[in-house]
Amino acid sequence: MExxxxxxxxxxxxMSGVLDAKNFPLLEGVSPVHLRILEAxxxxxxxxxxxxLIREGDEPxxxxxxxxxxxxxxxxxxxxxxxxxxxxQGDVFGEYGLIRDxxxxxxxxxxxxxxxxxxxxxxxRQVVEVNQSLRERLTELMNSRIVTTFFRAHPTFGSxxxxxxxxxxxxxxxxxxKTGAKLITHGEKLDRxxxxxxxxxxxxxxxxxxxxxxxDIRRDGGFLGEISFCNKKAxxxxxxxxxxxxxxELNDAALEMLKELxxxxxxxxxxxxxxxxxQTASRIKTFISG
Numbered sequence: 001m002e003x004x005x006x007x008x009x010x011x012x013x014x015m016s017g018v019l020d021a022k023n024f025p026l027l028e029g030v031s032p033v034h035l036r037i038l039e040a041x042x043x044x045x046x047x048x049x050x051x052x053l054i055r056e057g058d059e060p061x062x063x064x065x066x067x068x069x070x071x072x073x074x075x076x077x078x079x080x081x082x083x084x085x086x087x088x089q090g091d092v093f094g095e096y097g098l099i100r101d102x103x104x105x106x107x108x109x110x111x112x113x114x115x116x117x118x119x120x121x122x123x124x125r126q127v128v129e130v131n132q133s134l135r136e137r138l139t140e141l142m143n144s145r146i147v148t149t150f151f152r153a154h155p156t157f158g159s160x161x162x163x164x165x166x167x168x169x170x171x172x173x174x175x176x177x178k179t180g181a182k183l184i185t186h187g188e189k190l191d192r193x194x195x196x197x198x199x200x201x202x203x204x205x206x207x208x209x210x211x212x213x214x215x216d217i218r219r220d221g222g223f224l225g226e227i228s229f230c231n232k233k234a235x236x237x238x239x240x241x242x243x244x245x246x247x248x249e250l251n252d253a254a255l256e257m258l259k260e261l262x263x264x265x266x267x268x269x270x271x272x273x274x275x276x277x278x279q280t281a282s283r284i285k286t287f288i289s290g
Contacts, residue, residue, distance in 0.1 A: 018042070018117055024065055026092050026137055034127045041123035047110045054108040060097020062120045066090065069114020073145070074107040075153045084152045086111065095142045098124055099135075100176065102244055105198055106149050143174050146246060150197045154221070156258075156265040164261045171254035177201075177241040184225050184239035189232065192251040193273060194224035199245025205237040205284040215284055217242065226277040236284060 019038050021028040027035065044067065047053060053064070056076055066089050073084045073093070084106065087093060096105045098121055128135040147169060151157035160168060174197075177183060183194060186206050196218055203215040203224070215237065218224060224247065228235040250258075259266040 018044070018067060019065060019119070023067070024090055024092060026134070026141070029133055030127070030131060034131060037123055037127055038119050041120040043118045045116050045118060047114045047116065049110055049112045049114075051110045052107060053110060053116070054094070054104050054106075056104055056107045058104040060094060060102075060104055060121065062118045063092060063094045063098055063124050064108075065092050065117040065119070067115040067117055069116075070111040071114065072109050072111050073149065074109055075149055076107075077153045081107070082153060084149045092138075092141070095138045096146070097121070098128075099139055099142050100244060100246070102198065105146065146197055147172065147174060147248070150195075150248065156262070156269045159262055159265060168254065168257055168261060171251070171257055173249040173251075175247050175249060177245040177247065179241055179243050181241045181245075182238055183241065183247065184228075184235055184237075186235060186237055188228065188235045190225045190228040190235060191232075192249050193226060193229045193255075194239075195248040195250065196220055196222045196224065197246040197248060199247075200242040201245055201247075202240050202242050203237065203280075204240070212237075213284065215280065223273055223276055226273050227281055230274055230277040 017039070019027060019035055019042060021030070030038075045053075047069070053071070056074070066087060068089050070086055070088045071091075071093070072086050074081045075084050076082075087108075093108055094104075096102065128138065148165070151160065151165065157168075175183070175194075177199070183201065184190070198220055201218045201222070201224060203218060205213050205215050207213065218239075224239050225235065255266065255270075258269070
């Protein structure tokens with residue numbers, strides 16, 4: 001007997017035998033025992049068209065397997081929602097909260113009537129703790145989606161088509177920082193610039209007398225390392241993750257590729273970086289010179 005959830009657009013029921021590699025390629029190689037662990041924590045939801053199953057910033061609670069229907073991954077940009085990509089039957093989503101243990105990075109909305117299987121993170125974690133292959137596949141899926149979502153919502157990279165993205169993506173590196181991790185250290189020379197995807201990073205300058213000043217707190221979409229990158233000299237201070245933070249590393253090769261693929265975008269990006277470097281340098285000039 002099915003239970004209807006008032007005003008939610010969701011219909012809760014039971015399911016069995018749905019989570020297997022035939023329906024979901026991600027589960028290839030997962031043992032029957034581990035599949036039973038996932039099934040034991042599995043619920044099925046029938047969704048009406050238009051239901052926002054996941055909202056950007058929500059606290060995560062589980063992994064979703066698309067049994068039928070289509071969904072749009074959406075991201076806010078200047079208070080407007082934009083569709084990044086679509087996912088369909090056989091796809092999985094919710095991996096970001098599982099791997100990074102952070103709030104949802106993007107929203108997910110049902111494009112049409114659909115059905116999903118929800119598996120609690122506690123069950124998924126129990127399986128990935130011993131199944132490294134599944135963890136690696138989930139991490140690879142997460143990394144690919146993070147980059148795609150960030151770029152599609154970014155004014156410079158959003159103009160790249162799929163072919164250009166395929167050329168550009170191998171040249172960038174995604175870094176996951178733990179709370180307190182130092183991304184940039186004092187005296188380091190940088191041949192790269194960093195872009196914050198999600199999280200917060202504290203920039204601190206070291207004065208001539210050894211004292212430290214908080215220069216700025218950079219958040220989603222912010223740059224890091226702009227002064228050393230522009231002047232090719234030793235960095236003035238440190239960049240430390242205030243919380244779990246995800247950043248993209250763009251080195252000279254990546255920026256040269258961007259220049260080839262999108263000359264106007266490259267000029268705009270470099271102008272932004274150079275302007276930021278001047279502003280940051282002006283803020284700390286008196287402090288670091290003593």
